[in-house]
Amino acid sequence: MFRRVLTLLLAALLTLSACGDGSGDAQGEAAGLAVADAWVKATDMKMSAAFAVLSNSGDEDVTIVGVTTGLTDRAEIHETADGAMRPVESVTIPAGDSIRLEPGGDHLMLMDLKAPIQPGEEVELTLELGDGSTFDITATAKDFAGGAEDYEGGKGH
Template sequence: MFPRLLPVLFAAVLVLSGCGDGGSDDNTQASGVAAANAWVKATDMNMSAAFMVVSNSAEEDATIVGVTTDLTDTAELHETADGTMRPVESLTVPAGGSLMLEPGGNHLMLMELTEAIDPGQEVTFTLEFDDGSTFDVTATAKDFAGGAEDYEGTEEH
């Protein structure tokens, strides 16, 4: 009897899976976004940074305009150009492409941390896009002494 019910159950699952709310979530910039290899620099100082590869499977660019995390109220999008680290208003993840956030390049800057970030700790970030959509990323903290970053800040920070 069970073998005869299997096709019926499978068909029911298929029909019900199409019964989502169908809201605008399917048309947001965040809907085409994925993140891989997300990590944050472990530190006991008041500054750190987060890195990952953000990909975009959509046919339109996705523009990141902000980032938030529970670790601080001061998280910014940063670039490193000509050896200088500075905040930027946005970072674009090209349609059908990816954006590398890496030491010595574009990254998420975390300032005025409220607590230390320990190796192995899981940290959640929310990427905010210019259409108002958001995407949550969980990064694992790890020790990192390389790269050209100096997390002492600049006159602006």
């Protein structure tokens, strides 16, 4: 009898522990998200960009709808198409797949920087996801000349 009650009690506890509160924190879209090779372009100008490989091991697509950082009050998701950079509303990481945020492609644009970004500096970014949850990234600043990108003056925007 005791064994049967204990088994039922454990089953009930496991069932209850699987129930979330719907807050979207670690149980939301961010649950399957992972980041690799996160970096930001070091600069003494007013604009820069952040890059990374974002992987989604979950069963549902993850949609990034925004980005915030203490470096600026103005950060956007951008794409590069037809030789021009432009803001986009979102970027989606398909279930079981990954995307690369990279120079010349999709990236996180950081505008009106409050201070220069020094090589080696650790930059905190927060991705805002479509379900209301967030995902924090730490990116290391590094020198990068790239394809002679010029973020000043809004060129290519």
